[in-house]
Amino acid sequence: MQMFIGDGAKLVRDAFQLAKEKAPCIIFIDEIDAIGTKRFDSEVSGDREVQRTMLELLNQLDGFSSDERIKVIAATNRADILDPALMRSGRLDRKIEFPHPTEEARARILQIHSRKMNVHPDVNFEELARSTDDFNGAQLKAVCVEAGMLALRRDATEVLFCAFLILPIIFTSLSYLAQYMVDEQSYDSQLMLILVQVTHEDFNEGIIQVQAKKKSSLNYYA
Structure with missing residues (x-):
């Protein structure tokens, strides 16, 4: 338009x-x-x-x-x-439906979107997949983003300027760094980067947050 x-x-x-x-x-x-x-x-x-x-x-x-x-x-x-x-016939007369991913596919999608994170060994992606029934691919990605941000808010209390070169260990996109506080007086200080771990509980909380947004969207279109 x-x-x-x-x-x-x-x-x-x-x-x-x-x-x-x-x-x-x-x-x-x-x-x-x-x-x-x-x-x-x-x-x-x-x-x-x-x-x-x-x-x-x-x-x-x-x-x-x-x-x-x-x-x-x-x-x-x-x-x-x-x-x-x-x-109508002769126009867009063939439909191909792409259903939501299966439980196995959901587990794999969660693993793919969290592979750049420092994930705790106890994270059970199969259990998380069972908790995300009816989630699409974008929502599963959002779960990983929310889980990562929850872990960062919990553990990363200080990030120095030079840490911005290493933070892709957790996320590859700089757009996720907006919530960080940079100490401008510490540019030449020793690097103090906290390598946070994303836990199973972080993923569970991420699922809850995405579910809340999903419910809000359903109510909007109802």
Whole structure:
């Protein structure tokens, strides 16, 4: 979606025109529910612009149905709110569902997202997987992030400037360092980096926090 009226539809036309020029190719539309929701009467200009964009998308899908060199794939977490016109024959008429990971897969995902952490040997990923029924991959990653931050808040009381070079031992992204306090008077002091361990209890608390956010999201969309 764009700021000005008609820009959304123009972007759709331009994307499909580029696909013609670059064929064979795949057009991938992520979060298609942003423009593909069920149509309704509205006087709000933003809603009307969304509907114009979707109408242009429908027109383009009809024009490409006979071109085997170009495939259109769309992704959404809200298939229930998509306009039925999108799923008609010749448009986006094939559905592939990616279910939530199994218990075994959840344990593996938790291990993958915590491999950069200093995890306590007693952490039981199989037990954690049993406690995360109906969690998706993003939520399992959030559990690991929450667990790591809980451990840092508990044990890391001081981090010096030079420690920022070594902190990727715990997390690889500097965006997680926002909660640290740096002692500007200690730049030349001896490095005092506390190597915190993420415990099983940290993961359990992380699960509780993610569950609370999950419940809040469900209530919002209910």
